[in-house]
Amino acid sequence: MSEPIILDGKALSQKLREELRKEVESYVSAGYRKPGLAVVLVGDDPASQVYVKNKINACEKVGIESFFYKLDKSILTEELLDVIAELNSRDEIDGILIQLPLPSQIDQGEVILAIHPDKDVDGFHPENMGKLVARMEDGFIPCTPLGIDLLLKHYDIELKGKDVVIVGAGFIVGRPLSLLMLWRDATVTVCHIHTRDLKKHTLGADILVSATGVPGLIKEDMVRDGAIVIDVGISKVDGKIVGDVDFNKVKGKVSAITPVPGGVGPMTVTGLLMNTVKSYRKRIR
Ligand code: GUN
DSSP: OOOOOOOHHHHHHHHHHHHHHHHHHHHTTTTTOOOOOEEEEEEHHHHHHHHHHHHHHHHHHHTTEEEEEEEEEEEEEHHHHHHHHHHHOOOTTOEEEEEESSTTTSSSSHHHSOOOGGGOTTOHHHHHHHHHHOOTTTTTOOOOHHHHHHHHHHHTOOOOTEEEEEEEETTHHHHHHHHHHHHTTTHHHHHHHTSSSSHHHHTTEEEEEEEEEOOOOOOOGGSTOEEEEEOOOOEEETTTEOBBBBBOOOOTTTTTOOSSSSSSHHHHHHHHHHHHHHHHHHHOO
């Protein structure tokens, strides 16, 4: 196989964020307030701290005002629900992001239900998940699936009738992505921890997406020649950020592949910015 196309999420993110920045600027110079995103971090998980910092920095660059809440790791569900109720009621806040995972004493389902669906820029509320099932496009699509869809679109990767195999059935990536790929008329397979013969499924993929967080899970012999590989994993191994895919070996077989870092990661943040501006547009009218 000749050299694969590297699906450059960093470059596409720069382009899309510049478009968002211009759009926001045009609203602000017309006299509207800035878009606002509340970012809530509970506890001091190091990875979450990095993700939250990236999101806040990205907001600033496109002109979204962020409202950062750092809450103690021992906070109770009720106290977090009170914070969310306040954020729901504030007009200058268009989006609410509660960084996951939450400490174990907190009822995550209650927290997600408490976010007003119109401010649920993560797309995790059942109302938005339901809109994803029903293909009601006014809802919010979770940020990583949205980012992957934008990346595939940018590189003109056709999905209609294609076999898309997703490894990982989590509610942040795998499940919502499977629904979005159905919108695009792909034939979708979702594999998970109980899948009996993973390789049998991955070998059938025209487009293989891995979202497990297991470094090196996807090996060369699990990928069909000429396939397109989307690596959602972000793990730290010996101080280095790596994905789910054995990139150096797999890249010799495929027609296109996302790098880690610089592939899906930046597109997730771009998806968040897009959802925040989508909310803002509706709310300032
Ligand atoms: N933790 C890992 N991914 C995400 C995400 O997309 N949104 C939030 N809120 N938390 C996460």
